[in-house]
Amino acid sequence: MQTPPLCTDSPIEPTILASWVRALCQTLRGYDVDPDLLMQQCQMDTGLLHVPEARYPTKQVRLLWREAITHTNDPLLGLQMGKEIQAPSLHALGLAMLASANLAELMGLMARYCRILSSTMHMALKHDKKGSALVIKTLGGSEYNHAARIAMLAFVYRQACHLSQHPITPSFVALAIRTTPEQANRLEDYFGVPVTLEAAEDSIGFDYSTTLEPFAGANPMLLSLNEQAIRSYLGKIERMRFADRVLEQIRRTLPEGEPRLGDVAIRLGVSQRTLQRKLSHEQQSFQGLLDLARRQQAEDLLQHSTLPIVEIGYRLGFSDPSNFCRASNRWFGCSPSALRERSRLMAT
Known part of the structure; x- marks a missing residue:
């Protein structure tokens, strides 16, 4: 597999949450790839992986994604990570998601607080007469093959099914990547719908009946406490911008x-x-x-x-x-x- 080019036109000192990187490392172990060696190649301090609230420079993490995809020979490594990542890996945001009242609230949390994961990540909600969609972008370039964006959309979909306590079907999934027919089948098998490829943006949509279905595990008090923790943490990292x-x-x-x-x-x-x-x-x-x-x-x-x-x-x-x-x-x-x-x- 040819080594993909690395995009380096990122904003000033953007950073990514260390526990998000830790989840990528765990996924790599499933491919029998040593993440410590790759992190050393990318000049990343492995000791930060278990430091609460630690962050890595975005340039290093994007280089790690490039090396990870190269060594696993899996252009859809992000999809695999999205299948495996656990909610607590997303700091207090993941815990807030688990306490959310429904999918609409869950997607709203992601749109408001995704910067806790990456200071270059931007999520937005779009609504029409049929339903709501979560759109994800990254400022200043992207990791190879939009791997982190795909990981996030796959994670959101998995949490939607988990918290609904039954499989749900998106109204659509759109990705800006180009894939082989085999990779397209992998995406369709996971999301349960045909995936639009080479789209203008990476997004996933659900109809209103799905987004408004109550989650049995809703906990407003826990949600409020975790939102306070999120805002406190964001306050620390955003003072630099x-x-x-x-x-x-x-x-x-x-x-x-x-x-x-x-x-x-x-x-x-x-x-x-x-x-x-x-x-x-x-x-x-x-x-x-x-x-x-x-x-x-x-x-x-x-x-x-x-x-x-x-x-x-x-x-x-x-x-x-x-x-x-x-x-x-x-x-x-x-x-x-x-x-x-x-x-x-x-x-x-």
């Missing part, structure tokens, strides 16, 4: 009116030009972060408050309710009232 500092300032000033780039720059003690340059270096933009802050606050207020929808729109800086409705359709695939109703159905 300039984009997160900008986002926090936007969130703080949003209730006072639409934040302006110049005002945020003054609060952070930098010039507007420096702010824009630093954000660009992290592949972010001020307008994109403003949109993210609005979306997150809209989702929180619509799902967890009784404020009138018009007032929520005003709080987010939308003087015209129709503009808020258009933004909601772009963010969530539905109107503000539909999202609020959906959250009420989930709660019951």
Whole structure:
């Protein structure tokens, strides 16, 4: 098998949770491949594997994936890892998943907190009239053959079946990779549906009846405790990212009116030009972060408050309710009232 090229165009100092790497190492042992030797080749300290909350540079982990796929000769190594990885390997996020009320809540947790696993990982929920989809991307490139993304989608699907206590069928699975017919059959056998290949993005979807089915193991108290642990840990690692500092300032000033780039720059003690340059270096933009802050606050207020929808729109800086409705359709695939109703159905 020819050694695949390594992508190195990642953002500043991105990192990946050590226990995620430990799960990959365990999968490699099943192939009779010594993960310690591969980690040494990638200049990775094996001693960090069992250090709570330790992290590895993303460049090293992507190199490890390349070497792992080369030595196992399995382009779908990520699928195998997704079959085997245990929920506690995902820090408090995995434990929160086990306590979630339904698949909709589980996918929401992944979308909000996936950065706990990798600071370059981005997950988003997309909704339409038929159901919800979890879309996964990685910033600054990707590991070879999208292996980590496939591992995550395979893991989410396995947890969905496990927590539902019966096999469930996705409405679709789409991957951006190209495979052989044999590999395509492996994917179809695992997910139980034909997998769309060479897609625009890696994603998995479920209809609403599946996402809203209650999990027997739901535990709101345990979920809340683990979310607190997640936020505390993310706070530690995100303080190193300039984009997160900008986002926090936007969130703080949003209730006072639409934040302006110049005002945020003054609060952070930098010039507007420096702010824009630093954000660009992290592949972010001020307008994109403003949109993210609005979306997150809209989702929180619509799902967890009784404020009138018009007032929520005003709080987010939308003087015209129709503009808020258009933004909601772009963010969530539905109107503000539909999202609020959906959250009420989930709660019951």
